[in-house]
Amino acid sequence: MSNDPSTPSGSPGDDGLPPEIARIFRDLNGGRDLPPQVVEQLKAMGIADADPGQVAAMTSQIKSMFTPGAMTKGVDVASATTAAREAADDEDHEMGERERGLAEQAAHVASMWLDRVTDLEAPGLTGAALSRSEWIEETMPVWASLVDPVADGLSAAIRDSFTSRLQGPDAPDLQAIGLPAGMDLSMLTQQLAPFVDTMASSLITGQTAEAVGALSSDTLTATEAGVPLLSGRVGLLPGNVAAFAEGLDVPLDEVWLHLAAREAARTRLFTAVPWIGPQILAAIQSYARGMAIDTDAIDAAVREVDPSDPSAIQEALTGGFLNPTPTAAQRAALAQLETWLALVEGWVDHVAASATADHLPHTAAMTETIRRRRATGGPAERTFSGLVGLELRPRRLRDAANLFAALEERVGASGRDGVWAHPDVAPTAADLDDVLGFVERTAADEGSGERSDLDDVLESILREADEGGSAAGGSDSSPGDR
Incomplete structure (x- = not known):
């Protein structure tokens, strides 16, 4: 030869x-x-x-x-965006000058109202009217980053199952699946790895597209899920807002302004407090990274289908591959995520209500409606929950809103917003259990002239940085000399 x-x-x-x-x-x-x-x-x-x-x-x-070079790994953002947009196009429409003008005006008015109730600033925020397709396109990279850890776990599980099947006592007849007898199975296993990554990517990409497409038909504003999906703009989805307003006894203009105030408050918080957004994203990724794959379901799928037919394997796995039982690490990540989401939404809830109370007659009713909407979730949220195993829901929104209201009553708006200065001094889940105790401790720190927790944190950070610089520079001074 x-x-x-x-x-x-x-x-x-x-x-x-x-x-x-x-x-x-x-x-x-x-x-x-x-x-x-x-x-x-x-x-x-x-x-x-x-x-x-x-x-x-x-x-x-x-x-x-x-061919490894032709393989993809994780969520294929372009493919997921295209598929999600196609699903949303049935009831979607392009934004015209009227919608864009209304969004800009609503964001401008909401920002002026917020300036009177919070010192947190986010200069340069503009309003944006988004169609469902535009929201999908602009937010898909963030959604993909949250789902990628699940894709990695799925790839590993499928690869292990294939290896076990090819090398175990029940290994299939290679000739029966179109491969030559006597082939080096270790080499075949290595060659299968990129193929498996692509197969897992295709499966996760399709489900991500389905989840984000469903969310696009439900979300009212760009970051309503509590995740920093869009920066620098106050995004509203006019088509979804109009459908939402139809079930309310509130004028559409007022619904627009109330939602704009909430979205502007959330965007301002993510901008003015740069650590909170990454903390939320990290908690979601940590949970997804620990997601256990149902290996029994994977093994069954691999046993029952032709390994040379990737579409058959994908179809077999579509019914579900996540193990719903959370690990200890996942429970910790979930507890932290729920606390961050509750604090963000609680602050937004309280500040937006304060900003609109003197301007919008239905503020109390709208606040309660949004609270219930966030507490119960919907079909779109459950779709995403099936993908990464968690619901993006602030379960303790009322407790957090009460905490910020009590803080403002006791130490003023500046003291209320001061708890966002650093993650180490922000309220914890335990503080949500003891709102009055947290408020009293915060007030005592501010009123007694004693050093606050923030003072200690900042000094510790500066001291560590200084000591690190001294060590690098060979200084003879020691911490005790300062």
Whole structure:
């Protein structure tokens, strides 16, 4: 058999096989020539006499399955965006000048009202009217970053299951699935790895598109989920807002302004307090990274389908592959996430209500409506929950709103917002259990002239930085000399 690279493409080599197919099977066999009996088996399968078009199609299929350079890993953002937009286009419409003007005006008015009730600033925020498709396109990269850890876990589980099946006592007949007998299984396992990554990516990408597409039909503002999905703009989805307002006994203009005030407050908080957004994203990713894959479901899917048919495997896994039982690390991440979401939404709830109380007659009713909406969730939220195993819901929103209201009553708006200065001095889940105790401790720190927790934190940070610089610079001074 010849390995001569000068053999013209499409011409039979010494083994009588089309060079493209022979080359692929040699690569699968570690670069070694195929044994004569394997060549004869391939000829018996009709490969040597196949139509040139069929040979090209088979070559392309095998290369796409086993070429690492053609593989994708994690969520394919472009594909997920396209699929989600196609699902949303049925009831979507482009934003015109009227909608964009209303969004800009609502954001401007809401920002002026917020300036009177909070010292947190976010200069340069503008209003944006978003269609569902635009919201999907602009937020999909963030959603994908949250789901990627699940894709990694799924890839590993499928790869382990394939390896076990190919090397175990019940290993399939390689010839029956179109592969030559005597193939180096360790090499095949390595070749399967990028293929499995692509298969897991395709599965996760499709489910992410479905989840985000469903969310796009439900979300009223860009960051209503409590996740920093959009920066620098106060985004509203006019089509969804209009549908939401139809069930309320509140004028549409007032609904717009109330939602704009909430979104502007949330965007201002994410901008003025730069640590809170990354903390929320990190907690979600930590939870997703610890998501256990149902290996029994994976093994069953791999046993029951043809390993050479990726669509069949994907279909078999669509029914679910997550193990719903959280680990200890996941429970800790979930507890922290719920606290951050509650604090963000509690602050937004209280500040937005304060900002609109003197301007919008239905502020109390709208505040209660939004609270109930956030507390109960909906079908779209449950779709995303099925993807990463958690619900983006502030379960303790009322407790957090009460905490910020009590803080403002006791120490003023500046003291209320001062708890966002650093994550180490922000309220905790335990503080939500003891709102009055937290308020009294905060007031005592401010009123007694004693050092606050923030003072200690800041001094510790500065001292560590100074000591690090001294060590790097070879200074003879010690902390006790200062």
